[in-house]
Amino acid sequence: MWRAPARVSILDVTAALREHGAVETDIERSRTGVAVPGETRVHRRRTGRAVAGVAGGVADHLGVPVLYVRVAFALLAALGGAGVVAYGLLWIFVPQVPADAPAPEVTGRERQQAFGLVALGAGLTIGAGTLSGTVNGWVAGATGVALVGAALVWREADQSQRRRVRGAVLGGGGRAAMIRVLSGAALVATGIAIFLISSIGLDQVQFALLAVVAALVGVAVITVPWWLRLVRDLGEERRARIRTEERAEIAAHLHDSVLQTLALIQKQVDAPREVLRLARGQERQLRSWLYGPSGYGRASAAEGLAGGSLADALTRASGEVEDTFAIKVGHVVVGDCEIDERLMAVVMAAREAMVNAAKHAGVAEVSVYAEVEAEKVTVFVRDRGKGFTPEEVPDDRHGLADSIRGRMERNGGEIRLRTAPGDGTEVQLHMPRAKVST
Amino acid sequence: MSEKRLVRVYLVDDHSMFRAGVRAELDTLTDDIEVIGEAGTVGEAVAGIGHLRPDVVLLDVHMPDGGGAEVLRQARKAYPEVVFLALSVSDAAEDVIAVIRAGARGYVTKTISSQELVTAVLRVAEGDAVFSPRLAGFVLDAFADRPGAAPISDPELDLLTPRERDVLRLLARGYAYKEIASELFISVKTVETHVSSVLRKTQLSNRYELSRWASDRRLV
Numbered sequence: 001m002w003r004a005p006a007r008v009s010i011l012d013v014t015a016a017l018r019e020h021g022a023v024e025t026d027i028e029r030s031r032t033g034v035a036v037p038g039e040t041r042v043h044r045r046r047t048g049r050a051v052a053g054v055a056g057g058v059a060d061h062l063g064v065p066v067l068y069v070r071v072a073f074a075l076l077a078a079l080g081g082a083g084v085v086a087y088g089l090l091w092i093f094v095p096q097v098p099a100d101a102p103a104p105e106v107t108g109r110e111r112q113q114a115f116g117l118v119a120l121g122a123g124l125t126i127g128a129g130t131l132s133g134t135v136n137g138w139v140a141g142a143t144g145v146a147l148v149g150a151a152l153v154w155r156e157a158d159q160s161q162r163r164r165v166r167g168a169v170l171g172g173g174g175r176a177a178m179i180r181v182l183s184g185a186a187l188v189a190t191g192i193a194i195f196l197i198s199s200i201g202l203d204q205v206q207f208a209l210l211a212v213v214a215a216l217v218g219v220a221v222i223t224v225p226w227w228l229r230l231v232r233d234l235g236e237e238r239r240a241r242i243r244t245e246e247r248a249e250i251a252a253h254l255h256d257s258v259l260q261t262l263a264l265i266q267k268q269v270d271a272p273r274e275v276l277r278l279a280r281g282q283e284r285q286l287r288s289w290l291y292g293p294s295g296y297g298r299a300s301a302a303e304g305l306a307g308g309s310l311a312d313a314l315t316r317a318s319g320e321v322e323d324t325f326a327i328k329v330g331h332v333v334v335g336d337c338e339i340d341e342r343l344m345a346v347v348m349a350a351r352e353a354m355v356n357a358a359k360h361a362g363v364a365e366v367s368v369y370a371e372v373e374a375e376k377v378t379v380f381v382r383d384r385g386k387g388f389t390p391e392e393v394p395d396d397r398h399g400l401a402d403s404i405r406g407r408m409e410r411n412g413g414e415i416r417l418r419t420a421p422g423d424g425t426e427v428q429l430h431m432p433r434a435k436v437s438t
Numbered sequence: 439m440s441e442k443r444l445v446r447v448y449l450v451d452d453h454s455m456f457r458a459g460v461r462a463e464l465d466t467l468t469d470d471i472e473v474i475g476e477a478g479t480v481g482e483a484v485a486g487i488g489h490l491r492p493d494v495v496l497l498d499v500h501m502p503d504g505g506g507a508e509v510l511r512q513a514r515k516a517y518p519e520v521v522f523l524a525l526s527v528s529d530a531a532e533d534v535i536a537v538i539r540a541g542a543r544g545y546v547t548k549t550i551s552s553q554e555l556v557t558a559v560l561r562v563a564e565g566d567a568v569f570s571p572r573l574a575g576f577v578l579d580a581f582a583d584r585p586g587a588a589p590i591s592d593p594e595l596d597l598l599t600p601r602e603r604d605v606l607r608l609l610a611r612g613y614a615y616k617e618i619a620s621e622l623f624i625s626v627k628t629v630e631t632h633v634s635s636v637l638r639k640t641q642l643s644n645r646y647e648l649s650r651w652a653s654d655r656r657l658v
Contacts (some may be wrong), residue, residue: 283527283549291530328549332575332610335582367571367612371578380611426611 043097044090044158050114051151052158054090057097070114074121078128083121084147092224095232096158142195149187150221156181157225185222192218257285277326284319310343310372311336314379317351318368325358328365335372337433345411346379346431352403353381353427361385361425376433382426387419404429445563448492449476450483450509451525452501456548460496460525463552464559471559480504484512487520494563497542499526499533510540523562525555531576535648539641544568566630567637574609577640580647595643598636605632 045056048066055073059066076083126144156177192214196207261282268274311333318329339347350368357366363385370379393400400417404427408415413431447464449457457476464471475490477483480503487495487509495513497506504511506524513520524537524545534545543562546555547570558568569577581598590596598606601622608618615633619626640648 287529291528330571330612332571334575334578334610369571369575369607369611371607382612 042090042094044094046097048110048114050111050118051087052091052155053096054087054094055114057094058090066110067113070117074117074124077121078124080128081125084125091154092228142191142193142198144191145194146188146191146218146221149184149189149191150224152184152187153181153222154225156184157229188218188222253289257289258282273326276328277323280322280326280328281319284322288315308338309336310339310347310370310377313339313344313347314350314368314370317347318354321351321354321358321366325355327358327363329354329368330365331368331370333370333372337372337377340434342411342413342431342434343377345407346377346413346429349404349407349415349429350379350381350427352407353429356400356427357381357383357385357425360388372433374433377431379429379431380426381429382424384424387421387423387425389421390417390419445471445494445560446474446490446492447471447559448474448483448487448490448495450478450495450501450506451476451498452478453498454478456498460555464556467552468556471556480508480512483509487513487517491517492520494559495520495522496559497522497524497537499524499528499537506537506542507540510537510542514541521562521565523558523568529572531579534573534576535580535640538573538637539648541641543637545573546570547572565634567633569606569609569633569636571610571612574606577636578603578606578610580640580645581643591644595639596645598639602632602636605629606636609633 042057042061045053045060047053049056050070055069056066059069062069073083073087076086122144196211196214261278265275265278268278314331314333318331321327322329337343350370354366354368357363361383363383365383367382368379369382370377390400405415408429408431411431413429416428416430417426418428419425449460451457451460457478461473461476464473474492475486477486480501483495483497495509497509499506501508506522506526510522514522522537522542524534524542525548526533526537526545527548528534529547538545543565544558544567546558546568550558550570561568581596581603604622605618608621613621615626615629618629622629
């Protein structure tokens with residue numbers, strides 16, 4: 001009857017292989033997607049920083065010179081220390097840039113300016129505070145000393161995190177680091193002590209209570225970096241576990257499907273028709289897994305009417321014809337609706353039309369197009385094959401008469417046929433939709 | 439038409455095996471097309487397009503570092519005369535619509551026959567649009583009148599004319615331009631005009647489905 005397609009296009013085979021690649025790319029994407037959600041996050045600078053790299057990070061993020069950002073922080077510091085608070089909050093909540101990120105060049109002049117502005121900011125805070133009288137000198141001084149101490153300890157924590165990333169926990173001046181941390185802690189303690197001394201005059205109980213609270217605050221302030229690191233490490237670990245599980249699921253699926261099919265294809269190299277059939281079948285399966293209504297790529301599997309929609313039924317029908325007759329059935333469905341008895345008849349008739357095309361038309365490809373409208377459903381099954389003269393079909397051939405026309409008419413639909421020898425065949429199925437009481 | 443110009447094609451796909459396959463097919467099948475270069479990454483592609491200024495870029499949709507949409511984003515503004523034809527294994531609506539809205543003049547799937555690929559390349563080189571049946575289906579779907587759909591803000595862009603709808607339906611049914619022309623009793627040139635106009639609407643319309651499909655791929 002009809003000849004097998006003479007060759008399998010390299011496009012077909014590589015397309016099937018390419019599916020495999022597409023999955024890899026997706027894993028790749030989701031991995032980077034989890035680790036760095038968007039490239040637009042603020043990161044504190046590691047190099048060229050005066051205190052913690054916050055100003056540099058903000059400048060990088062906004063695309064303005066770092067000097068402006070530092071001046072802004074220094075000026076804000078005059079407003080009751082708002083700049084200092086903002087800086088501290090950013091320090092806590094903004095992560096550092098990854099250790100392996102390229103570091104921008106820093107000039108000595110920029111560094112000098114930075115330290116000058118830090119001093120200016122500190123001066124402004126204390127000066128403005130005392131001038132406006134909102135804080136008295138004792139409290140301001142105490143807070144200032146404590147802040148400097150906290151800054152020292154936090155800065156050291158940033159450093160040690162970097163060293164850990166580099167894989168040398170104790171390398172590079174462990175003693176100096178220790179001294180810095182201890183002196184930072186001492187400064188915090190001193191600040192708190194000054195504050196307490198200034199509050200002498202309260203009665204004994206109140207003083208004791210205040211001392212305990214102050215000590216707790218001191219410990220909390222000093223240990224902030226370690227708490228933060230703990231939380232971040234936990235999150236990182238969880239993400240890594242999710243990634244591993246996802247990878248395992250994908251690997252298992254690919255092994256069960258794609259690798260098996262590829263093995264089969266290698267054994268069948270001499271039978272192009274069989275290779276095509278395998279490749280198409282595998283492509284369809286993988287596609288529905290990746291993009292289908294209950295597939296991997298869909299978050300809510302329950303949303304689609306799994307198995308219950310016209311589009312799904314048509315997809316299944318054309319898949320079966322593809323598998324059985326080793327041809328390609330390209331199907332396009334516009335709109336969708338839940339399937340009922342009449343529409344099932346349409347699908348069955350369309351399937352029969354596809355089978356006819358596969359058997360008699362002598363082509364490698366059949367197009368199916370279905371459109372769901374408010375009042376009716378239309379399906380077109382078309383091939384560019386040899387066509388035929390309807391009147392000359394022998395009486396003993398039942399396919400068209402019974403399976404297509406009879407089925408459609410019994411359910412209130414109609415069929416139109418367009419064909420001529422050498423001109424291909426198109427079967428048009430029209431079915432009015434049942435009135436739904438919604 | 440007078441002397442036919444040689445169409446210079448640039449291939450972008452991260453699989454060298456696929457590039458080799460397409461190159462061999464284009465070389466053996468036609469003398470109207472010359473493959474002048476190929477690239478396997480987004481950066482390489484953008485540099486190559488700037489250097490060689492091809493007529494048509496055959497663009498893979500799925501690649502590391504952002505894929506075809508990223509190439510379009512980086513290269514289209516700088517080289518507006520270069521035409522892009524997207525080529526992909528994916529039939530997912532968000533992929534298809536995303537590259538079209540990023541500026542591709544057409545979309546075909548990789549399972550397309552070699553002869554059809556040649557036709558598609560020549561067609562986009564002429565400035566026309568190329569719709570795979572699947573893409574035509576998506577566009578019809580996106581422009582469909584659904585009860586409860588968002589109100590139309592710009593009728594010029596957000597609605598298809600009945601004629602455009604007819605052409606799209608026939609495209610989705612797998613008809614070639616010539617077949618569509620004879621079916622609708624219009625000239626092939628008119629069919630091309632309709633398809634180009636649909637392409638423009640698909641790229642510019644603010645219809646919810648289109649922008650949603652595109653934003654699923656972080657495009658708008």
